[in-house]
Amino acid sequence: MPDSTGAPAAPTTITADDPRYPNLVESYNHRFVGRPEAIRFARSTAEVVSVVESAVATGRRIAVRSGGHCFEDFTSSPEVRVLLDLSPMNAVGFDERMRAFSVEAGATLGDVYRTLYTFWGVTVPGGTCFEVGAGGHFSAGGYGHLSRRDGLIADHLSAVEVVVVDASGRARAVVATRDPGDPHRDLWWAHTGGGGGSFGVVTRYWLRTPGRDPGGDPSSLLPAAPARMRRRVVSWPWDGVTKRSFTALLRNYCGWYEDHTDPDSPAANLWNNLIVPHRSSRTFGMTAVLDDATPGSAALLDEQFDRITDGVGVAPVTDELDVVPWWSSWMPSYDWPSDPRGRYKNKAGYLRRGFTERQLDVLHRFLGAQDCPTPMGCLVLTGFGGRVNTVPSDATATAQRDSILKASYSTGVWQSAEQDAANIAWVRAFYREMYADTGGVPVPGRTADGSYIGYPDVDLADPAWNTSGVPWHDLYFKDNYPRLQAVKLRYDPRDVFRHALSVRPPA
Numbered sequence: 460m461p462d463s464t465g466a467p468a469a470p471t472t473i474t475a476d477d478p479r480y481p482n483l484v485e486s487y488n489h490r491f492v493g494r495p496e497a498i499r500f501a502r503s504t505a506e507v508v509s510v511v512e513s514a515v516a517t518g519r520r521i522a523v524r525s526g527g528h529c530f531e532d533f534t535s536s537p538e539v540r541v542l543l544d545l546s547p548m549n550a551v552g553f554d555e556r557m558r559a560f561s562v563e564a565g566a567t568l569g570d571v572y573r574t575l576y577t578f579w580g581v582t583v584p585g586g587t588c589f590e591v592g593a594g595g596h597f598s599a600g601g602y603g604h605l606s607r608r609d610g611l612i613a614d615h616l617s618a619v620e621v622v623v624v625d626a627s628g629r630a631r632a633v634v635a636t637r638d639p640g641d642p643h644r645d646l647w648w649a650h651t652g653g654g655g656g657s658f659g660v661v662t663r664y665w666l667r668t669p670g671r672d673p674g675g676d677p678s679s680l681l682p683a684a685p686a687r688m689r690r691r692v693v694s695w696p697w698d699g700v701t702k703r704s705f706t707a708l709l710r711n712y713c714g715w716y717e718d719h720t721d722p723d724s725p726a727a728n729l730w731n732n733l734i735v736p737h738r739s740s741r742t743f744g745m746t747a748v749l750d751d752a753t754p755g756s757a758a759l760l761d762e763q764f765d766r767i768t769d770g771v772g773v774a775p776v777t778d779e780l781d782v783v784p785w786w787s788s789w790m791p792s793y794d795w796p797s798d799p800r801g802r803y804k805n806k807a808g809y810l811r812r813g814f815t816e817r818q819l820d821v822l823h824r825f826l827g828a829q830d831c832p833t834p835m836g837c838l839v840l841t842g843f844g845g846r847v848n849t850v851p852s853d854a855t856a857t858a859q860r861d862s863i864l865k866a867s868y869s870t871g872v873w874q875s876a877e878q879d880a881a882n883i884a885w886v887r888a889f890y891r892e893m894y895a896d897t898g899g900v901p902v903p904g905r906t907a908d909g910s911y912i913g914y915p916d917v918d919l920a921d922p923a924w925n926t927s928g929v930p931w932h933d934l935y936f937k938d939n940y941p942r943l944q945a946v947k948l949r950y951d952p953r954d955v956f957r958h959a960l961s962v963r964p965p966a
Contacts, residue, residue, distance in 0.1 A: 469506075469509075470499045470500055470501050470502070470506045470509065470510055471499070471500040471502075471547075472497050472498070472499050472500075473497065473498040473499075473500075474496065474497050474498075475494070475496070480498070483498050483544075484498065484535070484542070486524065486527035486528070486529065486534060486535060487526075487527055487528040487529070487530075487590075487801070487803075488528075488529065488530060488531075488801065488802065488803045489801055489802050490532075490802045490803065490804070490876075490879065491531070491532035491535040491536075492535060493522075493532075493534065493535030493536065493537070493539055493542060494537065495522075495539050495540055495541055495542040496519065496540045496541065497540075497541055497542070498542045498544055499541060499542070499543050499544065500544045500546065500547050501543060501544070501545060501547065501548060502547045502548060503548070504620060504622065504632050504662045504663075507543065507545075507622045507632075507660050507662055508622050508630045508631065508632060510541065510543050511543070511622055511624060511630040511660060511955075512624075512628070512629065512630040513541075514540070514541045514543075514955075515624055515628045515630065515953070515955055516628060519540035519541050520536075520538045520539050520540050520541070521539070521540070521541045521542075521543055521955065521956075522534045522535075522536070522539040522541075522542055522543070522656065522958070523543045523545065523594070523655070523656060523660050523956075524542060524543070524544050524545065524546075524592075525545045525546065525564050525565050525592030525593060525594025525595055525655075526546075526565075526567055526590060526591045526592020526593075526594070526595065526596070527592065528588070528590065528591045528592065528595070529595065529915065530803065530804075530805050530914060530915055530916070531915045531916070531917050531958075531959060531960070532958075532959070533655075533656055533915070533958035533959065533960075534656075536958065536959075543660065544565075545563070545564045545565035545592070545594055545660075545662070546565040546592070547565060548563040548564055548565040548566075548662060548663070549563055549565040549566040549567070549570055550562075550563045550566065551563070551566050551570055551571055551574040551575065552574070553578075553579070553677045554665060557617070557618060557665050558667065558673035558674070558680070559617045559618065559665035559666055559667040559673075559680065560575065560579075560581075560665065560666045560667065560677070560680070560681060561663055561664070561665055562593050562597070562663060562664045562665075562666065563593070563662065563663045564592065564593055564594035564660075564661045564662055564663060564664070565592060565593075565594065566592070566593045567589060567590055567591060567592055567593070568585050568586055568588065568589050568590075568591050568592075568593065568596065569589030569590065570593075571583065571585065571593060572585070572589075572786075573786075575681065575684075576684050576785070576786060579677050579678045579681075580678050580683060580684055581677075581678055581680070581681035581682060581683060581684060582605065582681065582682060582683075582684040583601070583605075583609075583612050583615055583666060583681060583682070584601070584602065584603050584604075584605035584606040584608070584609040584610060584611065584612060584615075584682070585597075585601045585602070585603045585612050586601065586602065586603045587603050587604055587732075593664065594655060594661050595654075595655040595656075595913070596612070596913065597612050597613070597616065597650070597661075597664050598650045598651075598652075598653065598654055598655045598661060599652060599654050599655065599911070599912050599913030600612065600613045600651065600652035600855070600856075600857040600911075600912075600913065601613060601913075602843065602847070602865075602913075604730045604732075604748055604842075605682070605685075605730070606730075606842075606843065606845070606846070606847050607722075607727045607728070607729070607730055607842055607843070607844060607845030607846060607847070608682070608727055608728050608750070608845065608846055609682045609846055610846040610847050610849070610850065611651075611652075611847055611850075611855070611857060612666075613650075613651035613652050613855045613856070613857055614651075614668075614669070614846075614847075614850055614855065615666045615667065615668050615669075615681060615682075616637070616647070616650065616651055616664060616665070616666060617636060617637055617665045617666060617667040617669075618634060618635065618636040618637070618647060618664070618665040619634070619635055619646070619647055619650045619661055619663070619664050619665070620632055620633070620634050620635075620661070620662045620663045620664075621633050621635065621646060621650070621658060621659040621660065621661050621662070621950070622659050622660040622662060623646075623658065623659035623950040623951060624659070624951060624953060624955045624956075625952070626952045626953060628953065632662065633646060633659075633950070635647035635650075636665075637669075645942070645945070645946050645949070646658065646946060646949075646950055648855065648856055648942075648946070649856055649942075649943055649946040649947075649962075650664075650856070651855035651856045651857060652855050652856035652857030652858070652912070652936075652939075653856040653912070653936070653939075653943050653946070653962060654912035654913070654915070654935070654960070654961075654962075656956050656957070656958050656961055657943070657947060657951070657956055657957070657961040657962040658946060658947060658950050658951050658956060658962070659950060659951060659956055660956070666681060667680045667681065668680060668681055668682065684785050685750040685751070685752065685785045686751070686752065686784070686785060687750075687751040687752070687782050687783065687784055687785060688748050688749065688750060688751060688782070688783055688784075688785050689748065689749055689750075689751040689753075689756045689757065689760055689780075689781075689782050690746070690747070690748045690779075690780070690781055690782070690783060691745075691746070691747040691748075691760055691764065691778070691779065691780050692744065692745075692746050692747075692777070692778075692779045693744055693745050693746075693747075693764070693775045693777065693778050693779075694742045694743065694744035694745075694775060694776055694777045695708075695742060695743055695744065695773055695774075695775050695776065696741065696742055696773070696776050697738040697740070697741055697742060697743065697827070698741070699773050700738075700773055700827065702820075702823045702827065702828075704770075704771045704772050704773050705822075705823050705826075705827050706816075706819040706820075706822075706823060707769075707770045707771050708767060708768065708771045709735075709813075709814065709819060709822065709840075710813060710814075710819065711766055711767045711768070711769055711770070711771070712731070712733055712745075712767050712813075712840065713810070713812070713813025713814060713840075713863075713864065714766070714813055715763055715766050715767060716813075716842065716843075716844065716863040716864050717812055717813060717863060720844050720845065720848065720863060721845075722845045722846040722848065722849050725753045725754055725755060725756075725759055726759060726763075727845035727846060728749045728750045728753040728756075729747065729748075729749040729753075729759060729760070729763060729842070730747070730748055730749065730841075730842040731745055731746065731747045731748075731763075731840075731841070731842045732745065732746045732839065732840075732841050732842070733745045733838075733839070733840040733841075734837055734838075734839050735822075735826055735837055735838045735839075735840075736826070736834060736835060736836065736837040736871065737825075737826050737827075737831040737833070737834050737835075737836045737837065738826065738827050738828075739830075739831060739834040740834035740835070740837075741834075742776060744777075745767075747760060747763065747764070751782050760780075801872040801873075801874070802872065802873050802874065802875075802876070802878070802879065802882075803869070803870060803871070803872055804869070804870045804882060804883045804886050804887075805867055805868070805869045805870070805886075805914055805916065806867070806868045806869070806886060806887075806890045806910075806914070806916045806918070807865065807866060807867050807868070807910045807911050807914035807916065808865075808866045808868075808893075808894070808901035808907055808908075808909070808910050809843070809859045809862040809864075809865055809866075809901065809907065809908035809909055809910065809911065810840075810843075810862055810863060810864040810865070810866055810906065810907065810908070811861060811862050811863065811904075811905065811906055811907065811908050812863065812905070812906055813906075814906070815896075815906060817895075817896070818893055818906075821889075821892045821893050821895075822838060822893070824892075825885075825888075825889045825892070826838060831885055832870075832873075832878065832881040832882050832885050833870060833871055833872075833873050833878070833882060834871075835869075835870065835871020835872055835873070836869065836870050836871055836882070836885060836886065836889075837868075837869050837871055838866065838867070838868060838869075839866070839867040839869065840864055840865075840866055841864065841865045841866075841867070842864065843862050843863055843864050843865050844861075844862060844863040844864075847860065847862075848860050848861050848862070852937070852938070852939070853938070853939060853942075856936065856939050856942075856943060858909075858936055858937035858938065858939045859908045859909060859911075859937070861908070862908050865911060867914060868886055868889055868890050868893065869886065870882040870883070870885065870886045887918065887924060890918075891924065894907065897927050897929075898925060898926040898927025898928065898929070899924055899925060899926055899927065900919055900924075900925045900927050900929065900934060901934065902927050902929050902934070903933075903934075903937060909933070909934040909935060909937060910934050910935055911935075912935045912936070912960070915959075915960050917959045917960060919931040919934055919935075919960075920959065920960060931960065932962070932963075935960070940962070941965075943962045944962060944963065944964065944965045945965070946962075947962045947963070947964050947965075948964050948965055951964075952964070
């Protein structure tokens with residue numbers, strides 16, 4: 460962006476002596492607050508190149524932040540000296556030259572959904588937290604309440620612009636596309652689920668659904684947003700919930716997803732989020748949504764509810780049914796804005812099928828029987844599969860392509876550093892017990908299929924918590940990891956872009 464003289468503007472720089480600094484080093488997870496020498500706000504790809512090249516030339520460790528929602532300390536590690544913040548790069552629009560929708564990496568999901576829907580009536584199957592930045596979410600694969608219908612965001616990624624650093628320390632911007640003839644195609648592939656912070660700085664993405672005519676009307680180039688959503692929000696009381704009724708509900712919920720994997724069936728339009736906090740929270744609940752244009756939408760929702768509650772024997776305390784415009788169906792049921800004082804520890808795992816009987820016992824013990832440091836400690840079971848599972852596991856960097864659910868094991872939120880040890884110990888014990896048969900982690904097998912790099916957990920790389928003998932990168936990337944390493948070697952040979960779970964250069 461030029462200044463009044465026409466010269467390129469320098470990136471805005473905030474240092475520790477600036478009164479704005481304490482606020483700007485804070486992110487989503489307040490367990491981690493960095494102390495970089497400088498926070499540099501880039502407004503263009505050229506400014507990103509300048510910041511990166513300067514950091515490399517002076518030997519300063521650099522990290523990149525878009526939305527700031529990382530679960531771990533990847534952008535706030537004490538080793539980071541330069542924090543490159545992309546939040547000013549938040550434009551969303553249609554690129555006539557690329558014939559695809561352009562999303563800058565600093566745009567939040569709220570920016571993306573609002574702009575695509577308002578001007579073109581289209582959307583992408585991304586997450587349900589509006590404050591999350593596109594930069595990290597898209598590169599992790601990206602999923603949400605339309606993924607059973609439309610797949611992952613990665614499945615609609617047509618190109619990506621990345622600032623990379625060569626062996627000499629020179630930074631440059633590379634545009635990589637999914638075109639089979641593109642010499643940079645592997646760099647595009649690495650950003651379809653390889654996670655952020657490993658290969659370079661993503662400055663923008665381009666989105667167009669495969670098979671759509673690039674010359675067509677823009678409104679035909681991404682999935683159409685539903686006009687109206689049928690929604691059911693249910694909560695049950697913990698009072699009266701026995702171990703039998705608790706395990707019956709979870710068994711039924713998982714069983715419904717086991718039986719409804721067909722991507723072409725009406726059930727592929729139905730998505731759920733089941734959130735089960737510790738019994739000290741007094742209630743737990745489920746949200747169900749589907750496109751109301753789905754044939755038999757009302758009956759489908761009722762049939763699923765009857766299946767999930769069969770034999771449970773506990774009446775809901777609330778059961779709200781409505782049909783609402785697509786945009787308002789998101790609010791307030793889904794979005795979970797960050798608490799400005801929030802401290803978190805989250806773990807995750809893909810499910811190929813429902814929990815084993817032993818795992819159901821563990822779930823009841825940790826959530827329904829023994830004490831928990833906070834009533835926010837919880838299990839979240841999110842609908843998955845459907846159209847996601849029509850893509851081969853090596854077609855994108857996202858290797859998990861036959862799972863039906865995603866599980867998140869979370870402490871929820873707490874405010875005081877004095878509570879860190881108890882909360883982290885609780886969720887670590889919970890997770891280790893859930894996967895005790897496979898060394899405390901979700902080793903790919905009959906029931907589990909590893910974890911999601913968008914929910915990073917450094918414990919998976921710690922032999923104290925991962926005793927499986929399966930390395931962390933196989934849990935996240937499976938057989939795709941060697942190819943990711945080859946991309947790393949080509950585009951980041953100096954390992955400039957690194958964190959605790961970044962792709963490592965090959966030995």
